[in-house]
Amino acid sequence: MKSKRVVIAGMGFGGIRAAKVLAGSGLDVLLLDRNNYHLFQPLLYQVATAGLEQESIAHSVRAMARSWSGTKFHLGEMTGVDFASREIRTDTGNLQYDYLVIGAGSVTNFFGLESVERHSFDLKELADAETLRNHILTSFERAVIEPDPARKRALMTFVIVGGGPTGVEFAGALIELVHFVLAKDYPDLSTDAARVVLVEATDKLLASMPEKLRAYTLKKLRSMSVEVLLNARVVDAGPERVVLHDGAVIPAHTLFWSAGVKAAPLAAVLDIPQKAGGRIPVEPDLTLSGHPDVYVIGDMAYLEQDGSLLPMIAPVAMQMGIYAGRAILAKQAGTTLPPFCYHDKGSMATIGRNAAVASAFGMNFRGYFAWLVWLLLHLYYLIGFRNRIVVMLNWVWYYWFHERQVRLITRRAGQSYE
Amino acid sequence: MKSKRVVIAGMGFGGIRAAKVLAGSGLDVLLLDRNNYHLFQPLLYQVATAGLEQESIAHSVRAMARSWSGTKFHLGEMTGVDFASREIRTDTGNLQYDYLVIGAGSVTNFFGLESVERHSFDLKELADAETLRNHILTSFERAVIEPDPARKRALMTFVIVGGGPTGVEFAGALIELVHFVLAKDYPDLSTDAARVVLVEATDKLLASMPEKLRAYTLKKLRSMSVEVLLNARVVDAGPERVVLHDGAVIPAHTLFWSAGVKAAPLAAVLDIPQKAGGRIPVEPDLTLSGHPDVYVIGDMAYLEQDGSLLPMIAPVAMQMGIYAGRAILAKQAGTTLPPFCYHDKGSMATIGRNAAVASAFGMNFRGYFAWLVWLLLHLYYLIGFRNRIVVMLNWVWYYWFHERQVRLITRRAGQSYE
Numbered sequence: 001m002k003s004k005r006v007v008i009a010g011m012g013f014g015g016i017r018a019a020k021v022l023a024g025s026g027l028d029v030l031l032l033d034r035n036n037y038h039l040f041q042p043l044l045y046q047v048a049t050a051g052l053e054q055e056s057i058a059h060s061v062r063a064m065a066r067s068w069s070g071t072k073f074h075l076g077e078m079t080g081v082d083f084a085s086r087e088i089r090t091d092t093g094n095l096q097y098d099y100l101v102i103g104a105g106s107v108t109n110f111f112g113l114e115s116v117e118r119h120s121f122d123l124k125e126l127a128d129a130e131t132l133r134n135h136i137l138t139s140f141e142r143a144v145i146e147p148d149p150a151r152k153r154a155l156m157t158f159v160i161v162g163g164g165p166t167g168v169e170f171a172g173a174l175i176e177l178v179h180f181v182l183a184k185d186y187p188d189l190s191t192d193a194a195r196v197v198l199v200e201a202t203d204k205l206l207a208s209m210p211e212k213l214r215a216y217t218l219k220k221l222r223s224m225s226v227e228v229l230l231n232a233r234v235v236d237a238g239p240e241r242v243v244l245h246d247g248a249v250i251p252a253h254t255l256f257w258s259a260g261v262k263a264a265p266l267a268a269v270l271d272i273p274q275k276a277g278g279r280i281p282v283e284p285d286l287t288l289s290g291h292p293d294v295y296v297i298g299d300m301a302y303l304e305q306d307g308s309l310l311p312m313i314a315p316v317a318m319q320m321g322i323y324a325g326r327a328i329l330a331k332q333a334g335t336t337l338p339p340f341c342y343h344d345k346g347s348m349a350t351i352g353r354n355a356a357v358a359s360a361f362g363m364n365f366r367g368y369f370a371w372l373v374w375l376l377l378h379l380y381y382l383i384g385f386r387n388r389i390v391v392m393l394n395w396v397w398y399y400w401f402h403e404r405q406v407r408l409i410t411r412r413a414g415q416s417y418e
Numbered sequence: 419m420k421s422k423r424v425v426i427a428g429m430g431f432g433g434i435r436a437a438k439v440l441a442g443s444g445l446d447v448l449l450l451d452r453n454n455y456h457l458f459q460p461l462l463y464q465v466a467t468a469g470l471e472q473e474s475i476a477h478s479v480r481a482m483a484r485s486w487s488g489t490k491f492h493l494g495e496m497t498g499v500d501f502a503s504r505e506i507r508t509d510t511g512n513l514q515y516d517y518l519v520i521g522a523g524s525v526t527n528f529f530g531l532e533s534v535e536r537h538s539f540d541l542k543e544l545a546d547a548e549t550l551r552n553h554i555l556t557s558f559e560r561a562v563i564e565p566d567p568a569r570k571r572a573l574m575t576f577v578i579v580g581g582g583p584t585g586v587e588f589a590g591a592l593i594e595l596v597h598f599v600l601a602k603d604y605p606d607l608s609t610d611a612a613r614v615v616l617v618e619a620t621d622k623l624l625a626s627m628p629e630k631l632r633a634y635t636l637k638k639l640r641s642m643s644v645e646v647l648l649n650a651r652v653v654d655a656g657p658e659r660v661v662l663h664d665g666a667v668i669p670a671h672t673l674f675w676s677a678g679v680k681a682a683p684l685a686a687v688l689d690i691p692q693k694a695g696g697r698i699p700v701e702p703d704l705t706l707s708g709h710p711d712v713y714v715i716g717d718m719a720y721l722e723q724d725g726s727l728l729p730m731i732a733p734v735a736m737q738m739g740i741y742a743g744r745a746i747l748a749k750q751a752g753t754t755l756p757p758f759c760y761h762d763k764g765s766m767a768t769i770g771r772n773a774a775v776a777s778a779f780g781m782n783f784r785g786y787f788a789w790l791v792w793l794l795l796h797l798y799y800l801i802g803f804r805n806r807i808v809v810m811l812n813w814v815w816y817y818w819f820h821e822r823q824v825r826l827i828t829r830r831a832g833q834s835y836e
Contacts, residue, residue: 062604
């Protein structure tokens with residue numbers, strides 16, 4: 001009798017965890033992703049600030065699949081699904097499923113601000129990080145030869161929108177890149193004139209953290225010369241300027257948008273009414289209503305717990321992926337699991353070299369100790385033993401020597417490549 | 419009194435050596451390159467075969483310049499020179515010089531074969547390596563889902579043109595990638611059906627090496643299942659086929675061209691009659707005739723020694739760069755150097771994991787010992803201590819575990835990026 005087949009669409013944090021649970025279970029497991037690697041998104045900002053090679057935060061799925069019995073990989077992007085015939089459509093062929101796990105993640109949400117979308121950078125894919133790093137370094141190269149003082153300063157002004165972990169971590173890493181590394185690379189440039197401006201729409205950075213850690217983060221960032229503008233919103237942008245809601249204009253050649261994410265566009269083709277952020281509501285067991293063998297996990301899933309919406313973060317995706325895998329195994333065994341329950345193990349954010357905030361085990365940590373915990377946890381979840389070594393090596397160079405070793409502009413503006 | 423200024427155009431092997439000699443000499447040194455890094459070209463094929471990250475073979479020039487007193491960097495591409503006013507033109511501004519060292523290197527020579535140029539890959543720039551790696555891995559992904567057996571095989575057929583060190587090293591690395599690494603990644607694919615075909619126009623591989631080593635190389639490559647076609651020339655190519663001079667057609671989706679190089683296009687705008695390979699003839703002191711303060715070094719220079727033309731290889735460029743630097747210092751001191759004399763310290767090529775050939779100190783080496791020497795020499799000349807560690811780490815993974823850790827398709831075909 002032919003084995004039942006599970007198709008897992010999306011090799012992010014959720015899909016990978018589901019794959020691990022289902023490996024060697026006797027089911028045929030087919031992994032699908034438009035890229036041939038799993039990307040460790042939380043460290044994208046370190047590639048963007050020249051601290052890590054792009055390859056060290058990505059790991060080939062086929063390499064992982066080698067040790068997963070009964071598991072295959074198919075390179076392709078899911079474009080739709082026919083629930084009746086239990087078939088998904090991809091750009092490289094259709095695939096039959098008995099069970100389907102969809103975890104295609106999220107994309108940046110520009111909230112309809114078209115000019116902002118056109119003139120800003122974001123960090124969701126590997127190429128985004130390389131593009132942003134090239135842009136930052138090229139901006140400084142242009143600043144060196146720019147005769148007009150106002151344009152020179154605008155070239156060295158970086159506006160970051162969004163005071164969540166992504167914005168905070170990027171702001172800290174960027175200001176340190178400028179002051180400790182680029183200041184030495186560009187002795188002729190007055191890098192003190194560089195500005196990193198963090199714009200947050202509410203009155204809080206790191207809204208999910210306790211008040212004490214938020215206050216510490218704000219104080220630390222400002223002491224590092226990051227300008228933090230609270231209760232401020234970006235409403236418009238051009239190639240060389242950013243406009244705030246109160247009419248303030250910041251001349252800047254770089255706008256980085258990390259103010260929100262929404263479910264991947266795939267959510268719209270599933271023909272299920274979407275909720276806030278484009279997300280798909282799921283049953284307590286993470287299945288789609290009316291389709292008990294189709295699971296939606298991670299950033300695409302809309303699920304409330306204890307009266308609040310589960311956030312679109314990696315730990316949620318990981319736990320959902322594990323649950324979906326176990327639920328499928330339970331079904332095969334003729335049993336069912338209790339409803340999905342997310343266990344919040346805390347959250348953390350780093351604010352630069354040797355400082356971070358972490359809220360876990362019911363306690364708050366900050367400073368050096370929190371940063372060590374942050375390092376170790378990220379290393380633990382990074383996939384690939386060799387990648388861990390490369391990342392550790394880069395972190396030694398960075399945190400010990402204050403050096404960023406990947407200060408390369410790898411694609412020239414205007415150059416076209418295959 | 420204002421210091422005299424040396425402009426060094428081109429941060430390849432030659433320009434970097436000149437810069438090292440001139441650092442701290444009291445002269446103003448201005449380094450120019452269209453990229454902000456020095457590229458270690460000999461290892462490009464390892465990036466292309468997923469063995470190294472692209473960043474580990476490139477090193478930021480500004481990082482190097484930090485320790486070079488009196489030295490600055492200007493990002494730009496030299497487009498011409500006005501000898502009379504001692505000024506060079508670049509795409510980011512004009513630069514005055516008192517001394518000029520031009521080492522812009524070489525580009526691939528397709529010998530006028532237009533269809534070949536359109537349908538082949540080469541390895542001269544960093545992006546070339548990433549593009550080729552993506553193509554190789556994507557070809558295997560496509561082969562997995564290809565129903566037609568003939569097309570499947572053509573997707574796994576790789577034709578390499580040129581039996582010099584570049585072609586030999588790439589052929590060896592590619593066949594090993596296929597047999598030892600991809601065979602495990604693609605258990606459903608009959609990777610034994612993959613073909614690596616090395617095409618050489620003459621009857622010799624590694625023409626610059628002694629006969630014994632050439633015979634060893636041929637035997638070793640064939641034992642690794644590389645098909646070596648001697649006395650064969652590629653005359654035409656399409657997206658899925660390669661045509662030889664005798665009418666033979668090889669269905670293949672990948673054509674790699676390493677059959678020759680010619681001087682960078684900059685040579686043509688110097689207004690000096692070019693010789694074979696587009697190279698510029700230089701005086702015995704490496705200066706341009708009639709322009710005693712302008713030096714041309716490396717692949718761009720045409721110079722005979724002992725009746726034969728100096729080859730376009732890295733060691734020649736390095737020695738010329740050192741000489742040009744010293745010649746300038748001698749001029750400042752009111753003396754002159756004897757004419758340039760290239761000291762051939764031998765040559766080497768690796769044929770894959772733990773096998774290489776080397777001819778040095780009047781002796782021939784081959785096999786494991788030669789390969790160790792090859793490793794150490796490449797590590798020695800690789801710039802950047804951290805890069806050396808990353809490369810060593812990758813080589814441990816590769817040579818010990820037979821793993822290639824960078825099996826990532828980093829840019830999807832058809833995807834456009836900034």
